[in-house]
Amino acid sequence: MASTAPIRVERPLAAEEAARGDYYALLAHLFSRPPDSALLASLAAAPALPEGARVDIAVAWRDLVAAAGAVDELAAGDEYDALFGGVGKSPLSIYAGAYAGATAVEHARVRIQRDLAAAGLAHQAPTEPEDHFAALFDAMRVLAAGGAGRVPAPLGEQRRFFESHVKPAAPKFFARLATEPRANFYRRVAALGQAFVVLESESFSLD
Amino acid sequence: MKTKRIQDRRKFLLAAGLGGAGAAVLVAGVKAKDGPASGSVEAAAGPDGYRATEHILKYYKTTQV
Numbered sequence: 001m002a003s004t005a006p007i008r009v010e011r012p013l014a015a016e017e018a019a020r021g022d023y024y025a026l027l028a029h030l031f032s033r034p035p036d037s038a039l040l041a042s043l044a045a046a047p048a049l050p051e052g053a054r055v056d057i058a059v060a061w062r063d064l065v066a067a068a069g070a071v072d073e074l075a076a077g078d079e080y081d082a083l084f085g086g087v088g089k090s091p092l093s094i095y096a097g098a099y100a101g102a103t104a105v106e107h108a109r110v111r112i113q114r115d116l117a118a119a120g121l122a123h124q125a126p127t128e129p130e131d132h133f134a135a136l137f138d139a140m141r142v143l144a145a146g147g148a149g150r151v152p153a154p155l156g157e158q159r160r161f162f163e164s165h166v167k168p169a170a171p172k173f174f175a176r177l178a179t180e181p182r183a184n185f186y187r188r189v190a191a192l193g194q195a196f197v198v199l200e201s202e203s204f205s206l207d
Numbered sequence: 208m209k210t211k212r213i214q215d216r217r218k219f220l221l222a223a224g225l226g227g228a229g230a231a232v233l234v235a236g237v238k239a240k241d242g243p244a245s246g247s248v249e250a251a252a253g254p255d256g257y258r259a260t261e262h263i264l265k266y267y268k269t270t271q272v
Binding site: 014015016017019020023049050052053054057058155199202203206207 | 212213215216217219220221222223224225226227
């Protein structure tokens with residue numbers, strides 16, 4: 001009897017799920033490194049959200065597009081270093097553990113490692129801890145839209161990761177970043193991130 | 208019931224502008240399916256779906272009470 005190989009059927013990703021993946025990709029990119037001139041130029045040329053879109057996210061997107069047209073690569077890089085890196089203590093942490101209430105018994109990084117492993121994912125930047133927001137948003141990107149050799153995760157799995165690791169920390173981080181005096185371009189990134197996380201939170205509650 | 212919940216969620220996201228927002232974000236040069244945006248997450252290679260690096264093992268030790 002001839003053996004038969006299983007057939008893998010990949011359903012095309014719905015537009016709104018692809019868009020979620022794109023938002024996570026953009027946030028992961030902007031928190032992993034400052035935008036270069038090419039990204040700033042394409043952001044500056046991006047169209048507004050469609051008529052009737054939710055106001056908070058539409059305004060945040062419009063402001064980010066405007067800011068991308070006003071800042072240059074050098075200024076954005078200096079701002080990123082001043083906020084998240086550079087020499088000396090950063091004014092605010094870019095790690096979820098600082099906002100999610102890390103404990104001596106089980107730090108947020110340990111929980112993230114465990115949940116990434118359960119999702120078949122592994123952190124690939126050993127010089128950066130797993131609770132770096134870029135890594136968390138990148139994990140959500142893969143879970144929502146697929147990538148890294150896997151298909152999108154079921155919504156329940158996405159929701160569990162989001163509610164365990166993103167929701168407890170990202171809103172506090174975005175709120176801090178939005179009021180940080182040294183933030184300018186990144187204040188707009190924070191506003192978009194905040195609006196998007198609220199949207200995600202509400203959409204998961206419908207599942 | 209589950210189908211209705213999925214439809215409600217889809218309607219909610221589309222009404223929020225996410226269907227069209229995807230195109231807007233794509234124009235920005237970052238696309239979800241293109242690969243890791245930050246290079247930080249990849250499918251695990253181990254048979255159990257987990258790759259424990261030396262860094263991870265060291266870190267686990269620091270968390271033991």
